[in-house]
Amino acid sequence: MGRPVRTQSEINEQTTLGAAYVRSLMRSQLRAGLAAFAVLAVVLGSLPVVFSLLPSDLSLWPAGPTLVWAVLGAAAYPFMIVIARWYVRRAERNERDFADLVE
Amino acid sequence: MNQAYAVAAVAVVVLATVLIGAYGLRISRTTSDFYVASRSVPPRLNAAAISGEYLSAASFLGVAGLVLAQGVDMLWYPVGYxxxxxxxxVFVAAPLRRSGAYTLPDFAEDRLESKRVRRVASAFVVGVGWLYLLPQLQGAGLTLGVVTGAPRWLGGALVAVVVTAAVAAGGMRSITFVQAFQYWLKLTALLVPAIFLVLAWQGDGAPRTTFDEPATFRERTKVTVEQTLRLNIKDPLGVAVHGRIDGVRHTGDKVALPPGPHRIDAGTVLEFAKGTAVPEATNGAYSSAGSRWSRPLSGSRDDHPxxxxYGLIIATFLGTMGLPHVVVRFYTSPNGRAAxxxxxxVLGLIGAFYLLPPVYGALGRLYAPELLLTGNTDAAVLVLPGKLFGGVGGDLLGALLAGGAFAAFLSTASGLTLSVAGVLTQDVLPSLGIRHFRLATCLAMAVPTAANAAVSNLPVADAVGLAFAVSASSFCxxxxxxxxxRGLTAAGALSGLLVGGGSALAAVAATISGRPQHGWPHALLAWPAVWSVPLGFLTMVLVSLATRAAIPASTxxxxxxxxxxxxxAGPVERVQGVGQ
Structure with a gap:
């Protein structure tokens, strides 16, 4: 399976060195994924609580309803795309670093 | 509404689907043809195809209906999707593509070297697929009913027959550009009418009062009650009645209904004066939040909003990765990076689409509030053009929406049916060859079709929410x-799937059967993801730790x-299971 580049055969044959390479790549990729997920979860996940704490009489705060509509109806999407782009750049950089390491 | 245009639009969409299915049969005879050819699909085209398949009845009709009925809180559905x-x-896309698996059971078997895990995963794919097919059929019945007056079961049956035929013939999914085209069709079908509707709304003086008040009839409105309704009204209601209320016949006389429960028989025509607050059905799907509609978390449907x-957020955030028709599409990327x-x-494309349904929900609250009375809120998208435009313009826009809605049912339903039928063929039924796949396709569609006849009052987006909850508790x-x-074992995966997914499935069954209806027991069962997802993870981790000796050697x-x-590292991919 696979065409052997020098280090790739090590990785595939489960040498200690190969396993260490894979583990370090996995760790950096998992860190990137968890960081992106944490930003998503903290920002969007806190919104229901924030909204529930809005003053109950909205006439005291005229921008309130519009703001909620704007956040959930529109702003959430570009926010998620920004996270996604950041993550993809980071993940690809991790893979490039890994490739540099094995060659 | 002039039915001719809408019927023509639906017919064009259905006919195109059938023809494309037949054409696909000729140019793509085996699964491997499709998958191997698709390795070269560039990200943009593939993304449009994924989005085309993903945007379902829930997105096209359901979100607007829920926003109409319950307000801003329901925007969590599209955000979650x-x-x-x-x-x-961030967790799955690239590794899943690199695994070479193109179904979840493939992945489970490949990773854990266990046929038993594979079989349980297959059972869940079928369960989630059926739960997700159900609202597609309901949406189709609703759409055809609204545009032509056809009985509810007919639209569902039409989609079921077309999809079964197209999938059994073999071509449907094989053409990526068709699914990609479906995305642009759905976006156009929702965007163009939305522009006209917003212009008409501005021409009407851009009213927004109902955002903070109970929905009211903006003009004298006649409402025909199609199914017997139970209303529980809070304030005295004056209305002209043709038909039977609380067992008494009326022939056009004005009736003053005192607060409390009332029964309105099917076929009754109610005529409301301008400015009357809309009474809300209690045997419709749910009642709306009334005066606090534009405030989040005020939905009166749930005692614990x-x-x-959070139940909705967890289910949709974590459930998408386990949807059977989503996973298979990742195999069509050339490599993990492209995935x-x-x-x-895809995020950009579906995000752009989801800007539109809330517009229909908000305008629906203004211009079609009688949907709250009949509980038929999923029809909001379809009836709005007729409310705001008379004549040919409104008919054409309505036809565009009906065609787009049918495109949504057909593309999602065919993707799901193909996934479910594939799993049934491989893992459930005894092997009988290609004829056998056709049998599995019929079975894949027969169960949700039967369920569609039995369960009629589940709102479209809610039914989809339940499918997400099961997926999030098992496949996530x-x-x-x-x-x-690395520590995951076959025993751990098996028990996690059964405990997490099984408990979510049980909660879903209890919710669909309608008990319990109030308080915490209802909330916990209607939104199971909050507890069933951690339960699934915990079980998987603990049992894996206890069976540490059985970690697969190939891990x-x-x-x-x-x-x-x-x-x-060179092409380390393994082509597995391609072409039977």
């Missing part, structure tokens, strides 16, 4: 732990294959 792709991207919000880039484009732990944790090699970039 989109966020699900982001979570899929904050909990319900990631594709997902980013399997995929995330399978990809990132190290599999992990290398999942995570090594294709370029750096």
């Amino acid at each position: 989109t966020a699900g792709y982001l979570v899929l991207l 904050l909990y319900a919000s 990631r880039r594709t997902t980013v484009v 732990p399997l995929l995330v732990l399978g990809i990132w944790w 190290g090699a599999t992990m290398a294959r999942l995570h090594l970039p294709e370029g750096a």
Whole structure:
């Protein structure tokens, strides 16, 4: 399976060195994924609580309803795309670093 | 509404689907033809195809209906549907593509070397697929009913027959550009009428009062009650009645209904004066939030709205990765890197689409409030053009929406049916060859069709929410732990799937059967993801730790294959299960 580049055969044959390479790549990729997920979860996940704490009489705060509509109806999407782009750049950089390491 | 245009639009969409299915049969005879050819699909085209398949009845009709009925809180549905792709991207997309698996059971067997895990995963794919097919059929019945007056079961049956025929013939999914075209068709079908509707709304003086008040009839409105209604009104209601209320016949006389429960027989025509607050059905799907409609978390359907919000968020954020028709599409990317880039484009495409349904929900509250009375809120998208425009313009826009809605049912339903039928063929039924796949296709569609006849009052987006909850409690732990944790064992995966997914499935069954209806027991069962997802993860981890000795010997090699970039380590992919 696979065409052997020098280090790739090590990785595939489960040498200690190969396993260490894979583990370090996995760790950096998992860190990137968890960081992106944490930003998503903290920002969007806190919104229901924030909204529930809005003053109950909205006439005291005229921008309130519009703001909620704007956040959930529109702003959430570009926010998620920004996270996604950041993550993809980071993940690809991790893979490039890994490739540099094995060659 | 002039039915001719709408019928023509639906007919064109259905006919195109059948023809494309037949054409696909000729140019793509085996699954492997499709998959191998698709390796070269560029991210943009593939992303449009994924989005085309993903945007279903729930997105096209259901979100607007829920926003009409319950207000801003329901925007968590589209946000969650989109966020699900982001979570899929950061934890699953590239490794799943590199695994070479193109179904979830393939992945489970490959990673854990266990036929038993494979079989349980197959059962869940079928369960989630059926739960997700049900609202597609309901949406189709609703759409055809609204545009032509056809009985509810007919539209569902039409979609079921067309999809079964197209999938059994074999071509449907094989053409990526068709699914991509479906995306642009759905976007156009929702965008163009939305522009006209917003212009008409501005021409009407851009009224917005109902955002903070109970929905009211803006003009004298006649409402025909199609199914017997139970109303529970809070304030005295004056209305002209043709028909039977509380067992008494009326022939056009004005009736003053005192507060309290009332029964309105099917066929009754109610005529409301301008400015009357809309009474809300209690045997419709749910009642709306009334005066606090534009305030989040005030939905009166749930006694525990904050909990319900989190139930919805967890189910949609984590459930997308386990939907059977979503996973299979990642195999069509040339490599893991392309799978990631594709997902980013998907986020953009579905995000753009989801800007539109809330517009229909808000305008529906203004101009079609009688939908609250009949509980028929999923029809909001379809009836709005007729409310705001008379004549040919309104008919044409309505026809465009009906055609787009049918495109949504057909594309999602065919993707789901293909996935479910594939799993039934491979893992459930005894092997009988190609005829056998056709049998599985019929079975894949027969069960939700039968359920569609039995369960009629579940709102479209809610039914989809339940499918997401089951998926999040079973496949999310399997995929995330399978990809990132070496300690996962077959026994752990098996018990996690059964405990997490099984308890979510039981909660869903209790909710659909309608008990319990109030308080915490109802909230916990209607929004199971809050407890069933952690339960699934916990079970999987604890049982894996207890059976540490049984970690598959191939784990190290599999992990290398999942995570090594294709370029750096050569083509380490394994083509598995392609072409039977």
